[in-house]
Amino acid sequence: AGERGNTAGGVGEEEAGSQGRSMMSLLVVHFWAPWAPQCAQMNDVMAELAKEQPQVSFVKLEAEAVPEVSEKYEISSVPTFLFFKNSQKIDRLDGAHAPELTKKVQRHASSGSFPPSGNEHPKEDLSLRLKKLTHAAPCMLFMKGTPQEPRCGFSKQMVEILNKHNIQFSSFDIFSDEEVRQGLKTYSNWPTYPQLYVSGELIGGLDIIKELEASDELDTICPKAPKLEERLKVLTNKASVMLFMKGNKQVKNSKMVLFVISFDTFDILEDEEVRQGLKTYSNWPTYPQLYVKGELVGGLDIVKELRDNGELLPVLKGEN
Numbered sequence: 001a002g003e004r005g006n007t008a009g010g011v012g013e014e015e016a017g018s019q020g021r022s023m024m025s026l027l028v029v030h031f032w033a034p035w036a037p038q039c040a041q042m043n044d045v046m047a048e049l050a051k052e053q054p055q056v057s058f059v060k061l062e063a064e065a066v067p068e069v070s071e072k073y074e075i076s077s078v079p080t081f082l083f084f085k086n087s088q089k090i091d092r093l094d095g096a097h098a099p100e101l102t103k104k105v106q107r108h109a110s111s112g113s114f115p116p117s118g119n120e121h122p123k124e125d126l127s128l129r130l131k132k133l134t135h136a137a138p139c140m141l142f143m144k145g146t147p148q149e150p151r152c153g154f155s156k157q158m159v160e161i162l163n164k165h166n167i168q169f170s171s172f173d174i175f176s177d178e179e180v181r182q183g184l185k186t187y188s189n190w191p192t193y194p195q196l197y198v199s200g201e202l203i204g205g206l207d208i209i210k211e212l213e214a215s216d217e218l219d220t221i222c223p224k225a226p227k228l229e230e231r232l233k234v235l236t237n238k239a240s241v242m243l244f245m246k247g248n249k250q251v252k253n254s255k256m257v258l259f260v261i262s263f264d265t266f267d268i269l270e271d272e273e274v275r276q277g278l279k280t281y282s283n284w285p286t287y288p289q290l291y292v293k294g295e296l297v298g299g300l301d302i303v304k305e306l307r308d309n310g311e312l313l314p315v316l317k318g319e320n
Helices: 013-019 037-052 067-072 098-109 121-134 153-164 178-188 206-214 228-236 272-282 300-308 312-316
Strands: 026-032 057-062 080-085 088-094 139-143 170-173 195-198 201-204 241-245 264-267 289-292 295-298
Touching: 026 037, 026 098, 037 057, 037 098, 080 098, 088 098, 088 178, 121 139, 121 178, 139 153, 153 206, 201 206, 228 241, 228 272, 295 300, 300 312
Parallel strands: 026 057, 139 170, 241 264
Antiparallel strands: 026 080, 080 088, 139 195, 195 201, 241 289, 289 295
């Protein structure tokens, strides 16, 4: 992933199309900032993806250096990724989400060299995708922006109501996917956003949620968020071996990397509540932290000591 495109000329839709190696080549543009550590992490991810996907073009743009381009594409935070194909913006990803970036690059890169033929298969595929998205969590909010950075007043009010009632929900930024944004309106016969779903069923928009709140029905419909201690217990037991670290194993920015056994990771930079709460929960003030079967093993020094003593593998297998 080179630095090309890092000029005031920016990336327009015409330029995006011409940068590809063919009419339908995929171009991924990373709007970044040198002061943001999460951008540096995602640059590493892009470099790996560039090796895996040589047919895809990757470009970095320093967002603050090209204000006109950033304004044109509504870049309000970094990192943000835009996807272009056939001179058109086809997708967007806000935030440092390495697995989601990888998934989007793979999906768009393998989507074929020809536009849809106009038959019914694309509609069927979209319908199936929307069904999966609305069922992705017990409570799903389709909104403009993210809960941390809502990009419209109605979405902001919806997030505030859900948080006030301690409702556990996941969200989808409809600005990140134009196909979903338009398709969901037809799928649910509901023309505006935000939209709230419970168990895959549409509850409604902001006005409906306000009515449910006023009638005290909201708490009975939506699932409550677990207390922090319960959540940490679930997270530490999510896999037999769990590593809580800064970043994730895709970006390999932690010195504690376990090659000998399967393990899962949690990026504590993406959840401040977990980052601070886990220190108290385990009485361990620093990261990374390694857990086996929900029990804290320790940090990097402890793991090094176990490795040097030949005890690490038995511990990871739960034999000690």
